[in-house]
Amino acid sequence: MRLSLLAVPATLLLASNVGAQSSNYPPPDTSASIATVQVTAPFRLSDDETEAVTGLYAMSNGWRLKVGEAATGIVAQIDRQRPIRMIAVSADKFVSRDGNVTMDFNRGQNRDEMLMTYVPDQRLAVRYVVTATLAQR
Template sequence: MRPLSSLLPASLFVLASGALAQALPYPQAEPLSTVQVTAQRSVWLRDDHARQIAGYYAMSNGWQLKVRPSARFIDATIDGQPPLRLLHVAPDKFVSSDGNVTMEFNRGEAGDEMSMRYVPDPRLAQVVVISSKMAQR
């Protein structure tokens, strides 16, 4: 009877973790009240590369992501939230100036997938990873 008694808490934990994934907070633009110096250096974003990543993405958790590229950064807007400015630091990799949000593009076999990692609360040791496919250009 003991294995059955441990099965109930384990199944409740699995259900709770699934519900938590849907209730995650949006990544936040860096707060204006703090000053932070980072060593991230941006690199130029070629026009052809900018055209490849620009557009709308359907995130795996239901969010909609709009990517607008510029010469050295992208502005990423999720579900009408304030845009996040991410610097182009390596081929297909963009990072926020505070380092809390990272997006990698041109993933997958067809190169139409992206991955976003972010820290929902800097006070906690937690990183959220969300994947996506290109929805439309």
Template sequence: MRPLSMAIPVSLLLLLLASQAAAQSRDYPLTEPAQVSTVRVTAPVRGYFVTPGEADEIKGRYAMSNGWQLDVRPASRSIIARIDNQGPMQLIALSADKFVTADGNVTMEFNQGGFGDEMTMSYVPSSRVAAMIVIRSTVAAR
């Protein structure tokens, strides 16, 4: 009788752990400073001036491979990106096609693929898992 009474709590615990593991892989990128104790030494990011023509090539709505919707709007020397209903992220232009947040946690590379309509986003999820997630997407609307 003892093994059967232990089987139910153990199975519930395993179910809870499995649901937590699945939830961690779907975290959005950090959009605000986190309370994390880290030390990083980097040179200041120098912005690249994005011309209006270059901005037109990357602005729009992107359908991401994991089901998210990314909306990209240009700004001077940066872009403003918003995923679904999350807060906006400002990414600084490193080149006409590559943008990064000031903390380096999110990187977006545009004008990829055969037709230049694909984008790759790499980010550190907001969960406590040490990981970098890479998502590919295509332009849904400009």
């Protein structure tokens, strides 16, 4: 008999905790609109816009960056590393297909500076920032 008397209060205690835990969350907002995502085609560059970012850049960390033309953006090659295809987001901003590298051109007072950010290893939560100045067209 004692076992059954202890079982009832234990079940009531568990049931009261379940209700208390669910009350910690706010009720769902049924009036909120559903979020949407808009996908657009790559930014189309004119020949003049592409020419404005192509050339050799001397980077702040000692690297040399060569920027050339590509169908949907540019091709960037740092020193003798493998070229990176960059897609135009605007006339001055380019992003690699995986999103790990971004380049923002035509910065500074003379519009001859570039800012590059990159993720060296996706296993790390690190993003490096390197600046560069146009050295040669």
